[in-house]
Amino acid sequence: MSDESEKSEKSESAFLMESLNATLLSLSQLIQQNKPGNSSQDGLISAMTITLEGKKNFNLWSKMIEMKLAGKDKFGYLDGSKPKPGEKDEACRKWKMEDSLVKDYMINSMHSSLIGNYLPFSSAKEVWDSVNATYFDGDDLTQYLDLVRKVNRVKQAGSSVEAYYSQLQGLWRELDVRRPNPMTCPADIEKYNKLVREDRVVTFLDGLEDRLDNVRATILQLRPFPTLEQVFALVNREENRQGVMLNKEIGVENSMVMFAKGPALTMNKPNFNSKFKTGSVEGCTHCGFTNHTRDRCFKLIGYPEGWKDRKKKRQQRGEAHMVTSDPREATLNGSDASRPTSSTAADPSTAQAATTISMNKHSILPPVENKEGSFNEGSYWSWY
Template sequence: MTEALSRVQTSFSPITDSPMVPINIKLEGSNYGLWSQVVEMYISGKDKLGYINGDYPQPPDNDPSFRKWRTENAMVKGWLINSMDQSLVVNFIRYPTAKQVWDSAATTYFDGTDTSQVYELRRRVFRMKQAGGSIEKYYNDLQGLWREIDFRRPNPMKCATDIQSYNSILQKERVYTFLDGLDDRLDHVRSDVLRLKTFPSIEQAYAHIRGKIYDNM
């Protein structure tokens, strides 16, 4: 996800209202959480968020502002359509307003719980292994899946103490998952992390292992 956001941020500069400026995340059904965050950030950066959140409703045809609204609505709709996989475009292209496209995508791919998507994302997490690849790619892939899960299944707790306890448990589980997927050649480094006096966060565990790898190069 970090790599994906970096590619998207590149497309923000220079700021322009051209509908051809790409959003380098394509909605393909299973990545709605990431897609919606990136697209909302992009449109907000263009100062056109009102076209998807309802702040800029369509004025009457005879209103002096209608022509400007029609042009900018088409532009924002173009950003949304161009950020979708080609196979999905036919499902949204006929909506007349950008807000309708945005709302329809939310209705189609995110119902507030997304149980089946969370299940599939968790399966991908548990099956993911380093498998001889770089530690950076393995870590970033895991973090992307976890962020998608967190978006679809937010922490329901309200008490600050409960939130802290929940996050602590979650961090430990993620460290265990991360360590379990490492290549066997990193067994000694995995053991180092488990012996740390203060149990690390997932970010600290990654930094520790990455540092050990590069120290030995």
């Protein structure tokens, strides 16, 4: 019995060991398959965000294809650096699989109207060569002339500096594709690139709006001459500063306007339709007068500037009217309005009539708006 139990235990242990070894082998194979460089899907996971629609965006599409595939070591299927192995070679099967994936990746990034033109090709390189032959016209001087004209005509014209800069950058990239650096010597290459960069800085500054003229003049005086990226950063910073200061000035101006309008409307243009009607039951609860309200009472809020001078002038006019009914006539006749005339002194009834006329002229009446739209200032002050 003991021998049989030992045999059964050994068989169970052997079974467990075999199961464990099989599980470890499966995990090892799975890790090996997902290891970078061994997966046929490596580099083709992220989808293209650009769809080939023809000549108008071929340059951008081709650059995206090169970047996606070269980053995962798959661009060799397009430029021929990974040729097809022999049919009897063991690597031929893997090459066909990956070449088909690259071909599928390119065709799926094309517009639906173009897909049918490239499906019959047997390899990714044939698709790539056909697309380049169809849409790339590097030697077409007409398109080169069109690009140069667009660069020279682009201006900021109300747009942001960032949008203006991005538009120029897109045109310059297309020019670089059609007109690459022709130099071969490293020193000549650097000199050529330096001249191109300076020309592009000048073109960028020339298209800016006049409001950025100060920063433009400053940049042209910098030594060593800054790069295009540095110039963009300086101009963009100045535009942001002007935007902040403009908003601040507008806020201050609006506050000043509201401050100026508020007291002016409150002091010089009261609402006579509601609170200043003669005989109205409303009035000031502080001084008792009915020609203004408590919030407009000068005894509480203070008398306005020039109040005493106006009061003296009003009293002088009242005294003059006490002795003559028409002070202008007295002035024209050369008499002194401040002294009573003999006729006035001799006839008390005449003085009484003059007094009545003066009181009528200076009775407490609300100010009347004249033809020019302003209020009679003298009548307004006679309220108080």
